[in-house]
Amino acid sequence: MSYFRAAVDAMTGYIPGEQPKPGTKIIKLNTNENPYPPSPHAVEVLRTLDSEWLRRYPDPYAKDFCQAVSEALGVPSDWILVGNGSDELLNVIIRACAEGSDRSVVYPMPTYVLYRTLAAIQPAQVQEIRYPEDFQLPIKKLVAAKGAVTFVASPNSPSGHLIPLEDLRSLAEQIPGILVIDEAYVDFADYSALPLVFDLENLVILRTLSKGYSLAGLRMGFAIANPKLLSGLFKVKDSYNIDAIATAVGTAAMKDQAYKNECANQVKISRTKLTTDLKNIGFEVLNSQGNFVLATPQNNSAEYLYQELKQRGILVRYFKQPGLEDKLRITVGTEAQNQTLLEALISLIR
Ligand SMILES: *Cc1c(COP(=O)(O)O)cnc(C)c1O
Numbered sequence: 001m002s003y004f005r006a007a008v009d010a011m012t013g014y015i016p017g018e019q020p021k022p023g024t025k026i027i028k029l030n031t032n033e034n035p036y037p038p039s040p041h042a043v044e045v046l047r048t049l050d051s052e053w054l055r056r057y058p059d060p061y062a063k064d065f066c067q068a069v070s071e072a073l074g075v076p077s078d079w080i081l082v083g084n085g086s087d088e089l090l091n092v093i094i095r096a097c098a099e100g101s102d103r104s105v106v107y108p109m110p111t112y113v114l115y116r117t118l119a120a121i122q123p124a125q126v127q128e129i130r131y132p133e134d135f136q137l138p139i140k141k142l143v144a145a146k147g148a149v150t151f152v153a154s155p156n157s158p159s160g161h162l163i164p165l166e167d168l169r170s171l172a173e174q175i176p177g178i179l180v181i182d183e184a185y186v187d188f189a190d191y192s193a194l195p196l197v198f199d200l201e202n203l204v205i206l207r208t209l210s211k212g213y214s215l216a217g218l219r220m221g222f223a224i225a226n227p228k229l230l231s232g233l234f235k236v237k238d239s240y241n242i243d244a245i246a247t248a249v250g251t252a253a254m255k256d257q258a259y260k261n262e263c264a265n266q267v268k269i270s271r272t273k274l275t276t277d278l279k280n281i282g283f284e285v286l287n288s289q290g291n292f293v294l295a296t297p298q299n300n301s302a303e304y305l306y307q308e309l310k311q312r313g314i315l316v317r318y319f320k321q322p323g324l325e326d327k328l329r330i331t332v333g334t335e336a337q338n339q340t341l342l343e344a345l346i347s348l349i350r
Pocket residue numbers: 084085086087088112153157182184207208209210211216219220221
């Protein structure tokens with residue numbers, strides 16, 4: 001007899017991008033971290049940390065943080081649920097809503113692989129609907145799948161495309177379950193689906209501090225939805241899911257919207273330049289609304305380039321998955337990092 005449930009034995013665990021030890025001399029363009037440091041105000045809070053925060057349990061609802069989000073985004077603070085990274089919230093949503101084949105998890109592919117992993121653990125049946133070549137949202141097929149939970153990442157990873165709001169609205173209106181719009185990369189995009197949340201009672205918007213706010217190590221994300229929907233999710237989360245330090249640091253970062261926007265603007269400028277530069281050396285590159293680009297080399301294998309870049313101390317993401325084996329996902333770094341990457345690629349390509 002196995003020590004594990006059949007669902008756990010049957011699944012493959014999530015394989016995160018490589019995380020070299022801090023201090024390793026490496027150009028890390030593989031997991032879409034922000035190349036700029038977090039807000040100086042957030043760093044200051046960390047430096048002046050009161051040890052009393054550690055002795056006591058943290059606020060289970062991170063109300064200070066919710067207040068800061070409320071002010072920054074103009075949503076009532078009781079429409080916010082804070083999580084230990086948005087990954088925890090994805091997990092909470094699946095645990096609260098999905099189960100077996102009657103309550104399935106549905107999403108367009110390719111997208112964030114963790115949706116599949118979390119559904120497999122539950123276990124809940126997964127229905128993956130392929131995006132067409134032009135990345136139009138396959139609304140009819142997604143609706144026909146009748147998911148208890150439908151995930152759409154917008155901007156999507158690894159394609160970088162943003163979904164039109166009319167499409168998201170139309171999808172939410174037709175599905176029986178909830179629609180989760182994963183906006184991990186929204187800080188680099190032209191628009192957000194946030195206004196829809198006030199019209200659609202089955203909509204959840206997911207945000208994170210990992211990308212736009214340069215705080216991937218802090219593990220903080222949040223969901224925005226109407227309080228009735230959130231009340232079900234609150235029951236499922238760990239009672240003290242966000243620690244006191246994360247709450248304090250995250251609150252300071254959230255209040256510093258100007259700094260976040262400044263960094264995001266620089267990333268957007270670099271994204272445009274990187275896209276052009278890669279096209280000029282013969283890559284096909286999709287226009288991206290995230291802090292990464294999906295690039296297809298013309299006369300070289302993507303896997304070969306990935307390996308050779310790694311040898312040279314540059315990490316990019318290579319997915320050995322149908323439809324992605326000929327592509328590299330490259331995080332937008334600083335101008336200097338992007339330049340080093342480009343020079344390495346020029347020396348490698350035929
Ligand atoms: C990075 C990412 C997340 C994870 O965010 P965390 O808050 O760090 O857990 C969620 N969704 C997508 C699509 C991502 O790329």
